[in-house]
Amino acid sequence: MMNYVIGIDLGGTNIRAAAVTPGGEIFHRIKISSEVEKGKERVVKNLLDMIEEIDRRAKGEGRRLISVGLGIPGTIFYDRGVIAQSPNFPDWIDFDLKSRLAKDISLPFFIDNDANAAAIGEGWQGAGRDEKSFCCLTLGTGIGGGLVFNGDIWHGEDGMGGEIGHLIVDPDGPACGCGGRGCLETYASATGIIRMAKESYYSGDAVGLRERSNNNIDAVSSEMIYNLAKEGDYYARDILRAMSRHLGIGLADLVNLLNIGLIIIGGGVAAAWDLFITDTTKEMRERSYKVPGERVRIVRASCGDDAGILGAACIALKHSNFKERGGSI
Amino acid sequence: MMNYVIGIDLGGTNIRAAAVTPGGEIFHRIKISSEVEKGKERVVKNLLDMIEEIDRRAKGEGRRLISVGLGIPGTIFYDRGVIAQSPNFPDWIDFDLKSRLAKDISLPFFIDNDANAAAIGEGWQGAGRDEKSFCCLTLGTGIGGGLVFNGDIWHGEDGMGGEIGHLIVDPDGPACGCGGRGCLETYASATGIIRMAKESYYSGDAVGLRERSNNNIDAVSSEMIYNLAKEGDYYARDILRAMSRHLGIGLADLVNLLNIGLIIIGGGVAAAWDLFITDTTKEMRERSYKVPGERVRIVRASCGDDAGILGAACIALKHSNFKERGGSI
Numbered sequence: 001m002m003n004y005v006i007g008i009d010l011g012g013t014n015i016r017a018a019a020v021t022p023g024g025e026i027f028h029r030i031k032i033s034s035e036v037e038k039g040k041e042r043v044v045k046n047l048l049d050m051i052e053e054i055d056r057r058a059k060g061e062g063r064r065l066i067s068v069g070l071g072i073p074g075t076i077f078y079d080r081g082v083i084a085q086s087p088n089f090p091d092w093i094d095f096d097l098k099s100r101l102a103k104d105i106s107l108p109f110f111i112d113n114d115a116n117a118a119a120i121g122e123g124w125q126g127a128g129r130d131e132k133s134f135c136c137l138t139l140g141t142g143i144g145g146g147l148v149f150n151g152d153i154w155h156g157e158d159g160m161g162g163e164i165g166h167l168i169v170d171p172d173g174p175a176c177g178c179g180g181r182g183c184l185e186t187y188a189s190a191t192g193i194i195r196m197a198k199e200s201y202y203s204g205d206a207v208g209l210r211e212r213s214n215n216n217i218d219a220v221s222s223e224m225i226y227n228l229a230k231e232g233d234y235y236a237r238d239i240l241r242a243m244s245r246h247l248g249i250g251l252a253d254l255v256n257l258l259n260i261g262l263i264i265i266g267g268g269v270a271a272a273w274d275l276f277i278t279d280t281t282k283e284m285r286e287r288s289y290k291v292p293g294e295r296v297r298i299v300r301a302s303c304g305d306d307a308g309i310l311g312a313a314c315i316a317l318k319h320s321n322f323k324e325r326g327g328s329i
Numbered sequence: 330m331m332n333y334v335i336g337i338d339l340g341g342t343n344i345r346a347a348a349v350t351p352g353g354e355i356f357h358r359i360k361i362s363s364e365v366e367k368g369k370e371r372v373v374k375n376l377l378d379m380i381e382e383i384d385r386r387a388k389g390e391g392r393r394l395i396s397v398g399l400g401i402p403g404t405i406f407y408d409r410g411v412i413a414q415s416p417n418f419p420d421w422i423d424f425d426l427k428s429r430l431a432k433d434i435s436l437p438f439f440i441d442n443d444a445n446a447a448a449i450g451e452g453w454q455g456a457g458r459d460e461k462s463f464c465c466l467t468l469g470t471g472i473g474g475g476l477v478f479n480g481d482i483w484h485g486e487d488g489m490g491g492e493i494g495h496l497i498v499d500p501d502g503p504a505c506g507c508g509g510r511g512c513l514e515t516y517a518s519a520t521g522i523i524r525m526a527k528e529s530y531y532s533g534d535a536v537g538l539r540e541r542s543n544n545n546i547d548a549v550s551s552e553m554i555y556n557l558a559k560e561g562d563y564y565a566r567d568i569l570r571a572m573s574r575h576l577g578i579g580l581a582d583l584v585n586l587l588n589i590g591l592i593i594i595g596g597g598v599a600a601a602w603d604l605f606i607t608d609t610t611k612e613m614r615e616r617s618y619k620v621p622g623e624r625v626r627i628v629r630a631s632c633g634d635d636a637g638i639l640g641a642a643c644i645a646l647k648h649s650n651f652k653e654r655g656g657s658i
Contacts, residue, residue, distance in 0.1 A: 075620070084620070133486075147586070149478060156588020157462075158620050166585035168578050168616060170500060180581065180616040249497050252509065253582060256495040257476070259485020287497060287509040291404070291413070291487050 001064040005320070006054055007313030008047065008070045009114065009305075012036055012088030015043075016305070017050045019058045019065075020313035024125045026306060028054045040091050048104050067108040069316030070097075071117025071308045073144075078159045081111040087142075087177075110315045114138075114308055116153045116162060118266060118301070119146025121311030126303035127264045134262035135254050136301070137164050139269035142177070143185040147258075165189065169249040187246035190222040190269055196239045197225050206235035226272040244276040248283025251298065255284060259292040266301025273300055330393040334649070335383055336642030337376065337399045338443065338634075341365055341417030344372075345634070346379045348387045348394075349642035353454045355635060357383045369420050377433050396437040398645030399426075400446025400637045402473075407488045410440040416471075416506075439644045443467075443637055445482045445491060447595060447630070448475025450640030455632035456593045463591035464583050465630070466493050468598035471506070472514040476587075494518065498578040516575035519551040519598055525568045526554050535564035555601040573605040577612025580627065584613060588621040595630025602629055 007026075008017040011034060018029040030050050035042050047070075055065045074086025081098025083089070098109050112120075119136035122128045128136065132151050138144035143165025147154040154161045165185035166178050173182025174195065186192045197220050200206040201213075208228050213219040228236035254260055265273075277298065285293045303310055336355075337346040340363060347358040359379050364371050376399075384394050403415025410427025412418070427438050441449075448465035451457045457465065461480050467473035472494025476483040483490045494514035495507050502511025503524065515521045526549050529535040530542075537557050542548040557565035583589055594602075606627065614622045632639055 145586075149483070154478070154587070156621065157590040157624055158588055160618055160621050161586070161588035163585045163588075163618060166618065167582050168498070171498065171574075171578050178585075178618055180585075183585075245500075249500050253496050253586075256492045256507075256509075256512075257474075257490070257582075257586070258483070259487055259490035259492075261486040289489055289492060289495065289507055292485065292489050295486055 001062055003066050004058060004063045005066055005313045005316040006051055006068045007309040007311070007316065008050070008068065009117065009308030009312060010034065010043075010047070010070055010072045011114070012073065015046055015050060016309055017054060018306075018309050018313075019054050019063070020310065020317075022317055024310065024313075026309065028057050029309075030054060036089055040089065040095065043089070044097075044100055047101065051105060065107065067110065067316040067320045068101075068105075069117070069312035069314070070109065070111045071114040071312045071315075072097075072111060073114045076111055076113050076159050078112045078116075078155060081109060083111075108316070108319065110312075110319045112153070112312070112315055113144070113146075113159070113162075115144025116146045116155075117311030117315065118144060118303075118307040119148055119162075119264070119311065120153060120314045121303050121307035121309070122264050122266070122301050123148050123151075124314040125310050126307060127299045127301055128262060131262045133260060134264055135164060135258070135260050136264040136266070138301075138307075139188055139190070139265060139267035141190050141268075143189045144267070164250065164254065167250045167253050169246040169253075184246060184250040188243050188250070188269065193222040193225055193239060193243060193269065194220060196242060197222075197236075200235045200239060208233040209235060222269065223271075226275060229272075229275050240272065240275050241279060244279035245283050247276065248280040249287060251280065251284040251296075252287035252293070255288040255292045255296050259289075259295075261295060261297065263296060263298045264301050265298065266303075266307060270300055330391055332395050333387060333392045334395055334642050334645040335380055335397045336638040336640070336645065337379070337397065338446065338637030338641060339363065339372075339376070339399055339401045340443070341402065344375055344379060345638055346376075346383060347638050347642075348383050348392070349639065349646075351646055353639065353642075355638065357386045358638075359383060365418055369418065369424065372418070373426075373429055376430065380434060380436075394436065396439065396645040396649045397430075397434075398446070398641035398643070398648075399438065399440045400443040400641045400644075401426075401440060402443045405440055405442050405488050407441045407445075407484060410438060412440075437645070437648065439641075439648045441482070441641070441644055442473075442475075442488070442491075444473025445475045445484075446640030446644065447473060447632075447636040448477055448491075448593070448640065449482060449643045450632050450636035450638070451593050451595070451630050452477050452480075453643040454639050455636060456628045456630055457591060460591045462589060463593055464493060464587070464589050465593040465595065467596035467630075467636075468517055468519075468594060469596040470519050472518045473596070493579065493583065496579045496582050498575040498582075513575060513579040517572050517579070517598065522551040522554055522568060522572060522598065523549060525571060526551075526565075529564045529568060537562040538564060551598065552600075555604060558601075558604050569601065569604045570608060573608035574612050576605065577609040578616060580609065580613040580625075581616035581622070584617040584621045584625050588618075588624075590624060590626065592625060592627045593630050594627065595632075595636060599629055
């Protein structure tokens with residue numbers, strides 16, 4: 001029988017899961033609603049149903065499921081599989097998800113932060129596959145970060161390492177959800193871009209943005225800003241300049257501190273790549289030591305939405321001692 | 330015969346060297362002038378003379394020298410023992426010090442950056458001896474940094490990792506020697522403190538500083554600022570407030586990015602510990618994730634001037650496979 005694992009990307013809106021071979025081939029993708037609003041037992045049931053459904057299909061093909069990996073937003077005690085806290089699952093406080101799942105399925109489960117899973121996915125099958133050490137940023141609603149040092153995720157003492165989005169890029173900047181101020185996340189996430197867009201909207205000058213949103217501030221989205229910027233709108237470009245500059249400052253911190261060879265940038269905001277990467281790279285270089293600043297490659301993530309599934313699968317394979325995985329992770 | 334190594338701390342002003350046992354005992358300390366102004370061959374001769382003198386004494390006690398470690402300020406290709414560039418040794422550009430020394434003494438030489446050596450020294454015999462992972466800052470003329478992850482120094486791709494002093498704590502701040510702007514070094518080094526003192530002096534308001542320096546701006550020193558601050562001088566306290574705040578921002582970056590359990594602070598500026606550590610810790614906590622911010626311990630380095638010698642010796646022992654060293658490194 002051929003062995004396989006299941007990788008699960010558990011988000012606040014959807015759960016995405018798939019079977020993954022030790023070689024990184026993905027099959028039997030499923031995507032369902034997380035149904036967070038129905039409470040944690042419902043989310044757990046959804047997870048279990050997905051695992052059962054994928055395994056039913058895979059078993060029919062003569063495949064044997066050996067373990068399951070999950071990537072979850074929030075603070076994870078990854079060694080125990082306990083969710084300390086998650087912004088997307090308000091009732092998951094010190095929730096021992098691993099033990100809960102073990103009640104219904106007798107399989108090894110491995111759980112990590114979703115940004116770490118995305119970094120591992122990119123290291124296994126994506127933009128990081130030829131590098132032993134790299135930093136991965138997921139620019140989404142917030143900013144997820146993952147640090148890979150010599151093929152392993154750097155978890156830090158509590159499993160909370162890698163919060164690249166909370167490097168301070170403007171000490172007197174906007175309040176951040178973390179309790180700090182001027183974190184990278186306040187400028188280079190979709191939330192940060194919308195914040196700047198709303199400031200611009202309220203200033204009264206951003207005529208293009210007012211028109212595009214039909215004078216409805218709640219309709220302002222980050223995509224709207226990218227499109228306006230592409231069309232040459234001054235205020236939209238100004239927002240992307242601020243985003244680029246602060247991302248460059250954050251990357252310079254990574255370069256000076258870690259002398260890292262590769263920075264991978266993914267997430268929804270990376271769709272605006274051509275609008276920020278030149279200014280970001282320039283800002284980073286001006287603020288970095290020469291040799292490390294010129295050496296570092298900044299590339300776009302290449303696994304897209306599969307990074308989380310692949311990373312979760314890779315974690316499961318790694319813990320199950322599958323050496324034939326390939327990639328740098 | 331008892332084996333030992335020599336640890337050397339090569340600075341722009343002095344060379345400090347000693348014999349060190351595998352257990353970390355230091356003996357036969359020697360300190361001489363580096364004589365940088367007389368050219369690189371003279372510095373090399375001074376190094377060789379010191380090694381010879383220490384070995385002569387140790388041999389008389391029945392000890393056998395097995396290898397030599399050197400800590401040197403600047404950019405080191407540590408795997409090859411080549412100095413890429415050093416602010417203290419202007420004529421040392423791509424200087425293959427390891428090969429040069431090998432011409433005269435047939436012993437293994439191991440070379441690393443002085444801030445890395447200090448971090449290793451603290452990890453071996455000092456404030457980091459019970460931690461596998463920590464960050465070490467040496468607040469001196471500049472700021473040296475060393476990152477220890479799981480018992481090993483993090484060198485990065487070019488051996489330039491760990492530049493904690495070049496985390497950006499004020500994006501529009503003063504120009505930094507590295508070419509950047511508002512790096513931690515511009516606020517929390519002796520040079521940074523003197524820069525702020527001079528600004529204060531020129532503003533005309535800092536009467537205490539003018540009196541203490543006999544109206545001679547060139548006599549302004551960082552110690553003068555500490556003493557005035559201790560005595561309650563408003564302007565000196567203001568300088569230390571700025572120093573504390575920016576150091577706190579830099580430490581928050583370390584805490585958020587690495588979730589590190591221990592930060593060790595040494596160097597001459599650490600003499601002002603009581604004047605900055607409370608404000609620095611407060612600033613760091615306000616800007617950090619809660620769990621990592623509360624977990625991290627910030628402690629003073631405990632090896633003093635010996636950190637560099639001990640670290641250099643530890644590097645030599647480590648490369649010579651001395652397992653009985655003890656400590657976390």
